[in-house]
Amino acid sequence: MEAVQHLHSPCLVLAGAGSGKTRVITHKIARLMQPGYGADLAPSQIGAITFTNKAAAEMRERVKDLVGPRAAGKLMVCTFHSLGVRLLREDGEALGLKPQFSILDADDVTSILRDCGATTDAKLARSWQWQISLWKNMGLTSGQAMSVIKTDEEQVAVRVMKLYEERLLAYQAVDFDDLIGLPLKLLAEHEHVRAKWQRQLRHVLVDEYQDTNATQYEMLKLLVGPNGIFTAVGDDDQSIYGWRGATLDNLKRLPQDFPTLKVIPLEQNYRSTSAILRAANNVIQLNPKLFQKTLWSDLGEGEPVRLVECDNEEHEAERAVARIQAVRGGNASGVQAAVEWNNFAILYRANHQARIFEQALRKANIPYKVSGGQSFFDKAEIKDLCAWLRLLINNDDDPAFLRAATTPKRGIGHQTLGSLGEFAGQWKKSLFEALFADSLAAKLNARALGTLHEFGRFVNDLEYKARHTHGAEDAKAFLMEWLKEIGYEQHLYDNEENEKVAAARWNNVLDFVDWVAKRCGGEIENDGGMTTESERKSVLDVAQTISLITSLAERNADQNVVTLTTLHASKGLEWPHVVLAGCNEGLLPFSREEGEISGQQVEEERRLMYVGITRARLSLMVCVLRRRKKGREYVQAMPSRFVAEMKLGEGTPGESPRERIKRLREELAAKAKAAPPPSGD
DNA sequence: AGCGGCGTCATTTTT
């Protein structure tokens, strides 16, 4: 394959949906390491960058199969963010960041912003958070953002951002956006650091390149240097994260920024039938093209795409369930394969659509999982424990301090913390530092002071032990001892009136303990024929990596259940049989008020539709609602314009639904004509 | 300080 052979200049692989891009990347990595092909790189000189931990894990696994565990272990396969962490931990001191800095998750950020903006309104805080994140992703500081603000709300957001920046510095904490922005700054401003990493990484491969934002592209450029060699793999037609800062400009600019860039399109699709692919192509061809590309497959025509009209959401769920049962029973025309539950997925635009499907599936006794729901690390009990660990790593992490000091309740109340906070602010110390200051005694009564000191000593003691506890077994013992000392199990039962819920929470805690302990290693692992003792890490080492990890993917992989997922989260996945739910105007081209949607937004929504269609291998069912629930009552629902764009003419039996869709589509067009046309299309 | 009733309001989401 050309993309794999091309080793000596920058390379852009335009990997259409289902064209086997992971295979290209893994084979290219193998080739780069293979002697006699001119590259001859050591594993440690190759970096493969992905967006999610899951993708990184999968990549590592696939490479391991090709080059063996030894070489694979030395490769740098990581996410943009974990790469950022590595840069900052190794060289961040040049920016005045101590190596044990804390990484804040989204909730921490929300509560800090509430504080900075002096409000209790989480929604307002989240809107700031959102805005600040966009600015950061464009590479702007609060000072620079000041010059681009348009509205009063943005004015306020900038002011809050300023305070927020100061606060993070004081906490020695960074948020997720900083994990890109700060390394970028580091590389840009410190030549020796830049030289070090450019020497280290001789070939960088970037997965899902179309999802990169402005700062990630800048970071990539600095990482590879002006003459750098890299492989970017992506698909402009699958760019669906514009709303969080990803920009196709990065794709546009690549040929200009790197004149020797070789562009290689991958147009053969190994996943879907021609019927499905034709529908996908019909839709996406209506978007302006950055690079020309038309997918084809030799998997045969296959079943026609089914268009199903449903009265409302409940009816839609019933029909989806009926479809699944029919295919599984082998009664559906043309589908013969042994059909397991995990061959099915129901895709939808917005999370709340899952509920009705869940009900219907439960009623039909069909096992399912909802992806993208609350993740393990979002659960309150896990966050409690993570706050403790964070405090051990970085004593100056005030948000962690507050959470740890008050969960479980240990006699440190709002009064005490208020005074402590005031004192700390006055002397520009972290809460933890302030707690041991002599002059604090003047501000607090003896009892409160005693409790605080006791807490501080406990944390110090714990920190010492965590630093010196290595290996899975000792780690587990240490963690259990700690939980016992803070009385965490009791705390759960005290604060949860429902005993079952408390038990479930405690179970999560135990899972968490096992998970951390496992990562402390020291156990004999079987690594594809070779047994190696994994590296022994201290509890503290492991704790440092936690905030980057958001799922326990290894725990619930490969369950034989039907998948319910949003279109966004479905990218990169595939199923033999797919149901595309709620293909209606306002929902799939999502729009807040009827018709209020810009041309750019429609394009991204169209790509989303394209992603959805191309998830299906053998059969695709597209659902359109006649009426949908809006608030409490049903409203007329227009079929999505994308349904007509699929041009499901050929070979569809049963003309009546199609006719009806056509009619509704025409009505929609007439209505659009009557109303003032949306700008920018 | 904590709890319960009432009104408001709803994309997508990884790290």
Place this chain on the structure above:
DNA sequence: TGACGCCGCT
């Protein structure tokens, strides 16, 4: 339909 904020009451 439900999650959450706010306010007033104990």
